[in-house]
Amino acid sequence: MAIIESIQTAVCIICGVALVLLEVGYLITGTEKGGKLWDDFTNGKYYKPWGNTWGSLARPVVINPSKRAMTELSEAKALSQRAVYADIFGFQHTMNGISRTEQENNLLRTRLYSRLLQVRGPANLKVIYPALQKQLGSVLLQQLEKGKLKIDGSISIRLAPTIRTISSRLMAQLFFGENAAADEAFAESLLTYSADMVRCMAVFQFFPRFLTKYVHILITRNGRAMHFLQSRFKKMISDNDGDMNNTILHDMVQLTHEQNSQYWTVHVISQSLLGIWFAASHQPWMNLDFVLLELAQRPEWQVQLREEIGDHSRLDYQTLDNLPYLDSFIKETVRMNPLDNYAIRRKALQTYHFANGGWLIKTGVVACVSAIDILRNKEAYPDPDEWRGDRFVTTPAAVQGSKFSDVSEYFPTWGFGALACPGRFHAALVMKIILAHIVSHYEVTLESKGRTKFMWESFTLPYDSTRVSLKKVN
Numbered sequence: 001m002a003i004i005e006s007i008q009t010a011v012c013i014i015c016g017v018a019l020v021l022l023e024v025g026y027l028i029t030g031t032e033k034g035g036k037l038w039d040d041f042t043n044g045k046y047y048k049p050w051g052n053t054w055g056s057l058a059r060p061v062v063i064n065p066s067k068r069a070m071t072e073l074s075e076a077k078a079l080s081q082r083a084v085y086a087d088i089f090g091f092q093h094t095m096n097g098i099s100r101t102e103q104e105n106n107l108l109r110t111r112l113y114s115r116l117l118q119v120r121g122p123a124n125l126k127v128i129y130p131a132l133q134k135q136l137g138s139v140l141l142q143q144l145e146k147g148k149l150k151i152d153g154s155i156s157i158r159l160a161p162t163i164r165t166i167s168s169r170l171m172a173q174l175f176f177g178e179n180a181a182a183d184e185a186f187a188e189s190l191l192t193y194s195a196d197m198v199r200c201m202a203v204f205q206f207f208p209r210f211l212t213k214y215v216h217i218l219i220t221r222n223g224r225a226m227h228f229l230q231s232r233f234k235k236m237i238s239d240n241d242g243d244m245n246n247t248i249l250h251d252m253v254q255l256t257h258e259q260n261s262q263y264w265t266v267h268v269i270s271q272s273l274l275g276i277w278f279a280a281s282h283q284p285w286m287n288l289d290f291v292l293l294e295l296a297q298r299p300e301w302q303v304q305l306r307e308e309i310g311d312h313s314r315l316d317y318q319t320l321d322n323l324p325y326l327d328s329f330i331k332e333t334v335r336m337n338p339l340d341n342y343a344i345r346r347k348a349l350q351t352y353h354f355a356n357g358g359w360l361i362k363t364g365v366v367a368c369v370s371a372i373d374i375l376r377n378k379e380a381y382p383d384p385d386e387w388r389g390d391r392f393v394t395t396p397a398a399v400q401g402s403k404f405s406d407v408s409e410y411f412p413t414w415g416f417g418a419l420a421c422p423g424r425f426h427a428a429l430v431m432k433i434i435l436a437h438i439v440s441h442y443e444v445t446l447e448s449k450g451r452t453k454f455m456w457e458s459f460t461l462p463y464d465s466t467r468v469s470l471k472k473v474n
């Protein structure tokens, strides 16, 4: 035992020193000049010495994805969704002291999130849409100014950072309103906070729990972005002025007042906002990155989508949301490129036996379904390994006519049952509005040769260094 502890301590010290060196390397070289190790670090690819059997991400139990089992997996009280994410992201550090007792209030939160995002969301999206279009035009131009102008007049950009920034700005507008989203320091902290969370997720895995507090301090510069955001959120919650009408923050304040529960203090509201912000900020841009990569390699689809969109200046919210080929293109790309090989991850808070003598999930073990198996199911998806952009419009199968934002047993991207992602309408809008704008105004070409994404754990993530060029459509 003592030997194992000494080895772990030694490895921790080595990793700690490595992190410090990497941090120094960052300051000296900047992100683009470092060596291979540095490239992997900045692209989010980390060494994971303890494999799948050590730490919080122990190998999960994969259950058979019938509709009934998926509902049970999603909703059984003994199986916790938040415990999974608390482990992966180290919530007690990254959510500024969120505690175990928070779990008792899960139902309160889930109900509120559902009303906030699924019930009120779509109506707000319709109202904010014109301002979002305007903001998108100017943020995209700002980003293109940072690209490299080429001889043929096209502009070369690094896809992931560009899409991450644009998507974050639009999402910030939906959350906090136009003025806040345009505030550089605030916008930068929103980006940094999400990046910090992802780094912590990766690095926490090769440190024992008692050291994660210090690792968090090191990686996040003592939670600088998190603390900055929380104090801004608190001020915005108290001010809650007219500029924020129809935003998530505005509705959150209103709904928590209506619930009239002692639970919703300003601190808890701001902490919840951090959580929703993180949920909202990383997946849309990563999925959109894959969609644009697919688009960049399919000029014929660029023409088809441009034709479907028609006059972009007249594109309203309703029309955008109901373009069948654009929706199908996104959904098919997400089907073929799931960010996570697993879905509906739940951690057993106590030993749980599925109904009808099904799986036994011991306390502390994670159960889930295989997203890959579901998304490549031959019945729902004939020729499942083939990418077909029009699959959801034309292929006769159970999924024909289904939309990207639909929750279904054939599409676990949003989860399933009562806990399925309540923010999917916001995600779909942000992805569609950016895709429609880019394809209407630019021809997109993939410049980088070789890998554009990498696997880490069960996750597939985009490389930061992949470049595409955008050339104005005649």
Ligand code: HEM
Residues within 6 Å of the ligand: 074, 081, 109, 110, 113, 117, 275, 276, 279, 280, 281, 283, 284, 287, 344, 345, 412, 413, 414, 415, 416, 419, 420, 421, 422, 423, 424, 426, 427
């Ligand atoms: C493509 C983008 C997105 C994907 C793929 C996605 C997917 C998911 C998934 C799989 C879950 C967990 C479901 C479960 O475990 O059963 C989830 C939860 C959640 N998502 Fe999303 N999400 C996306 C974007 C968003 C956005 C934009 C928002 C907010 C505007 C959001 C808000 C949330 C919240 C609040 C939860 C937790 C719900 C709860 O705790 O009850 N998500 N999302």
